[in-house]
Amino acid sequence: MKIERIHHVAYRCKDAKTTVEWYVKHLNMDFVLAIAEDKVPSTQAPDPYMHLFLDAGNGNILAFFELPNSPDMGRDTNTPEWVQHIAFKVDSVQTLEDTKARLQAAGIDVIGVTDHTIFKSIYFFDPNGHRVELAADVGTPQMYKALDACKWEMLEEWNQTKRAPKQAAWMHDKSLAAPQ
Template sequence: MKIQRIHHVAYRCRDAKETVEWYRKYLNMEFVLAIAEDRVPSTKAADPYMHLFMDAGNGNILAFFEIPNSPPMGRDPNTPDWVQHICFKVESEAVMLEAKARLEAAGIPVVGVTDHTIFKSIYFYDPNGHRLELCFDCATPEQMKQLDDVKWEMLEEWSKTKRAPKHAAWMHESELAQ
């Protein structure tokens, strides 16, 4: 079996309408589909929901569930909030900076621009508390080959030591020197 692509990724939302409007306004995603049921098709549980689908470009779908009969949304308290996030690729630094300005003008706090050497990104939160990232690629073929050449060694070292291998430390050395 070979996976063709991700069909959709689903998250929970507090308010379906607010979520659709926010993603349309700030990330220019089109609202493509809504499904609502009183019972969950897979489990047959009586649990009404609204399932909505947003077009994230190139066949990528970001979906949300509003489930009003469940306890309020929360986070895994054992996972730092910077870990779980959705990253959307944009075409250029100019597009990313335009989005950053639009978000900040609306009072949405933005972290970055963060330079990861092979891409640059900004971070912010949607109205549901999901951390989002916009990035654009700026890697050279040489940088990507260098990373590809060491990925298995890095994984093996991490697996044994649980310490960050230094094979790709060059990516953030200039930041760490500051």
């Protein structure tokens, strides 16, 4: 078996209508499908929900569930808020900068543009408290080749030491030379 692509990624939302309107307005996603049931199809548990699907481009679907009978949404307090996020690729750094300005004009706090050497990103939160990243690739073929060449070695070193391996330290340490 070989996975073809992500069919959809689902998150919980506080309010279905607010969530759809926010993603349509701020990230230009198309609202493609809504499913609502009184019972969970897989378990038959009585739990009404609204399941929303938004097109994140190229067949990638971002989905949400509003669960009105469940306790208020929280987040994993043992995980820093910067860890759990969804990242969307955009076409250019100019798009990042333009989107940042537009989001800030709408009153949305934005972090970045953050330089990760092989891509640049901005970060912000949706109305449900989910962290969203927009990223524009800027790396060279040599950079991607160098990262590919050391990925298994880095993983093994991390597995043994639980310390950050240094094979790709050039990505965030600008005093080190990036692969040419």
